[in-house]
Amino acid sequence: MHIDTLKKVEITRPAFYKEEASAMPVQHLSKKDLDNLNSISVSDAIKFFSGVQVLDYGGIGGMKTIDVRSLSSNHTSIFYNGIAINNAQNGQVDLGKFSLDNIESITLFNGQQTKLLIPAKAFSSASTLLLEAQKPLFEEGKTYHFKIGTRIGDFGLFNPSFLWQQKVSENTSLSFNTEWVKANGRYDFYYARGDVDTLINRQNSDVDALRLEAALTGMLNDSSTWEVRLYNYISERGLPGAAVDNNYYSNDRQWDKDFFVQGRWEKKYNDLYSLLINGKFDRLDLRYKDPDFHNTQGFLENNYNQKEVYLSAANLFVWSNSLKSSLSADYFYNKLDADLMGFAYPERHTLLVNAAIEWQKNNFQIQANGLTTILKENVRVGNSAGGKQVFSPSISVSWKPFLDQNLYVRSFFKSIFRAPTFNDSYYTIIGSTSLNPEYVNQYDLGFTWQKAFNSRFQQVTFKVDAYHNRIKDRITAIPLANLFRWSMVNLGRVEINGIDLGVSGNAALGADVNLDFGVNYTYQKALDKTANGANFNQFIPYAPKNSGSGFVAVVYKAFGLNYNTLYTGERYSLRPNILTNKMEDWFIQNLSVSYKNKLAKMNYKVLAEANNIANINYTVIRNYPMPGRNYRISFQISY
Amino acid sequence: MKINFKISRLATFMLLSAFLASCSKDKPFTPEEQLDPISGVYVLNEGDFRANNASLSYIDFLTENITLDIYGTANSSDPTKPKALGDLANDMGIYGSLLYVVVNESNKIEILNASNAKIVKTINVDQPRSIAFHSGKAFITSYKNNVFVLDTLSKTVIAEIPVGRTPEQIVASGNRLYVANAGWADANTGGEYDNTVSVIDPVLLKEESKITVAGNIDQVFADGKGKVYVNSSDIYDASWSTIVEPSRLYRIDTKTNKVDKEYEFGAHLMAFTQNEAYLVSSNYKAGDETLLEMDLATETLKESDIFKGIELDHIYGLAIDSDNGNIWLSDAQYSQLGKVRRYNKKLNKVDLTYTAGAFPSTFAFKR
Secondary structure, three states: OHHHHHHHHHHHOOOOOOHHHOOOOEEEEOHHHHHOOOOOEHHHHHOOOOOEEEEEOOOOOOOEEEEEOOOOHHHEEEEEOOEEEOOOOOOOOOHHHOEOOOEEEEEEEEOOOOOOOOOHHHHOOOEEEEEEEOOOOOOOOOOEEEEEEEEEEOOOEEEEEEEEEEEEEOOEEEEEEEEEEEEOOOEEEEEEEOOEEEEEEEOOOOEEEEEEEEEEEEEOOOOOEEEEEEEEEEEEEEEOOOOEOOEOOOOEEEEEEEEEEEEEEEEEOOOOEEEEEEEEEEEEEEEEEEOOOOOOOOOEEEEEEEEEEEEEEEEEEEOOOOEEEEEEEEEEEEEEEEOOOOOOOOEEEEEEEEEEEEEEEOOEEEEEEEEEEEEEEEOOOOOOOOEEEEEEEEEEEEEOOOOOOEEEEEEEEEEEEEOOOHHHHHOOOOOOOOOOOEEEEEEEEEEEEEEEOOOOEEEEEEEEEEEEEEEEOOEEEEEOOOOOOEEEEEOOOEEEEEEEEEEEEEEEOOOOEEEEEEEEEEEEEEEEOOOOOOOOOOEOOOOOOEEEEEEEEEEEOOEEEEEEEEEEOOEEOOOOOOHHHEEOOEEEEEEEEEEEEEEOOEEEEEEEEEEOOOOOOOEOOOOOEOOOOEEEEEEEEEO | OOOOHHHHOOOOOOHHHHHHHOOHHHOOOOOOOOOOOOOEEEEEEOOOOOOOOOEEEEEEOOOOOEEOOHHHHHOOOOOOOOOOOOOOEEEEEEEOOEEEEEEOOOOEEEEEEOOOOOEEEEEEOOOEEEEEEEOOEEEEEEOOOEEEEEEOOOOEEEEEEEOOOOEEEEEEEOOEEEEEEOOHHHHOOOOOOOOEEEEEEOOOOEEEEEEEOOOOEEEEEEOOOOEEEEEEOOEEOOOOOOEEEOOEEEEEEOOOOEEEEEOOOOOOEEEEOOOEEEEEEEEEEOOEEEEEEEEOOOOOEEEOOOOOOOOOOOEEEEEEOOOOOOEEEEEOOOOOOOEEEEEEOOOOEEEEEEEOOOOEEEEEEEO
């Protein structure tokens, strides 16, 4: 049983994944983990990573972005099957839009991946979140695989999905996956009116989203591998906004149309040289409407359109058993159109060139890279932010000091920046074209220790990382000469000191009973260090000192039981660290039971989930209430 | 995605001080002939947009103590759970024994007992901005392009008067009310600014006429002597990079309802004594906010030095205590709580400084 489980894990993990030996801290959720975490979107699952805050605007359709080690969402890059998902307009990717239905694994690196044959873009962020789509998998002798599922639950949720995988030839397979999320999104929450709490129904939080995805993957005669993937997402949703006194939701609406096609081709020419080519075309349409705007036409409507073209070539050179190097070059073209008055219509060319080197001997590994970023922007109206060139280095080491102990020590330093987004530079009234990049320096020292036992208690893993981050020239909006006119500026420093702790393990409690558990805890101080600033040495907003998560999963024969928790400590909603800006801590518990079996030739699975079982009334973002206790049931058949 | 138009809206000047300072023939309604002395001042903290953190502070003149959240504590039996005033409190005024607080994003007017800030009644008004009083009625501008009329005895809305587009401030002068029609909601969505001031008859409850002044009129002030000052805010070019029509101050003679004077600068805050006006201008001197003193008789103008040594870049509220001519000024600093300062006329210095709530804007003197 034990050996079986380990094997399975090994298969589902991507090839690069060697968690314990990684020089940069890495956390991984496999398909099995994802099934255990009461999650339907990527944003639900990543809450369980240590050092991560998901900025959740509440409800099934509310925006959800990732904030790693308090560096803010713009410093994490998100990759879908190796290719970046960008939003050049505001740098924010809403992870609530990414369903887990088609996701095989989620991996978070502080810093970057520690393999070398990756695009230059993969070196360009403070943190890296990797989403891997489900790979075609066929049972012995079969050329197809179907999966049909439906999920229903509170908020009027109806969520059917369908997966079809087909072997087209010996080395080529087709995947088709579609999913519909329909929910009225309504839920009750308590609004505190002084000493009286009033039950309010949150409205205009409905979602109607359809995702269609198709992929062709294969291997050519020369053993090179390739994939072409089409992705189309269409949605309409309510934007209920902040729930403020006497005004608990707004009637704003948003429509999204996201389409991309991406492809990759990887070839190992010989023992010395390998090549990886990536490309993507992406188009994002967003329509926003405020039906209550008090102008003569009676509403406000804005349309935004983004386009991205991406090309990348990565080259790996294996000089010897101990020495490797890589050279990657990426090009992005981004354009934003909007029907705003006097809009600048910016376009940006980005060239990224990265050189990396790795040396390893015995139980020691060192990696270093240097990334050069060249940006050039043009506008149709007004001034452009012009060009920029920035060099960003990083270095990391991993060391296994004892041959007979699974102890790995790691450390890294990474310097990186985020460029101003199109909104930062060109947004009506507040945008500023004279912004500098926002720089981040990260220092990390940690270890992983694994111990296997010849007993019921099979293995345990401890992970500890201490880190120090510095943000310089933070891009932020402030009023300049007077309070009439705000503008984006580079202002302020932040220093973040923290410790991430993780313990996980598994045990075989009986012949048919297996138990997995994991606990993560983060202690951090993210302080404003702006010289002469009004908030010097105060906590930055939404950076709790304490946060953590945990889960226990028990499998007995065909039954599974899972209990998981999330905790976020006290934090502030605005910069002044005063009582009225303090937000209460919250502790959420979720529970799920599953049953899976075979009926004739079909595998089926039934899952019942209860979320926030203690019915805690809480908010992640101030005035954006989160749902109380809610239930979901799902049913899945695969053939 | 919505541009935050409201975040930097200026709050109105406190009307009542102008009323009470003026001579009796301009006073349409006086609750009591023999006025008690002013015993303290309410300070309305506008709050951050969408943060639901507007608050009401009170400074008692006898103890010189500030109660930071008097609304929250007066209306909750549990002091650890103060009641929230709401989102963006733009204006307030005392009329009779009641304090009326205008809370824009919370779509309401809170009617409070002026002696203890306890709620008397809450009235729903869509997107209210500014309040003025006349003949036993409260007149409230709303972004619905209306002025809501609230009967102060029955405390119910008795009429809605259509005015210009995106009305901002309202002021009473003589037997009329004057409404600044800004029209920025249209201007920001491809249309034109409004360029008028509406004149309202408080008895017939209708718009009597419109005075054409300039685009984007935001503020209106009454000197209590028959003159109404109106201020236009900056108008930018299509790309929002250059000011094409800078903020300007205009004077309306209420006898003729015509503009009788135009100034070469704007003033977004004004307060009056018997003989003088104090003004805050953002373009009298380039790049600086300036506090100005104007002699109402001679019309001579000079920079005021009464707050010298104090950074004045974020003046957010200005009012004058009619009992003694003391000048109250609030200062809304970004990312910190606002400051309230008093210039003591007798001592000729700033003698009191308080930390209030977020974006302190409006003062109301309590008798």
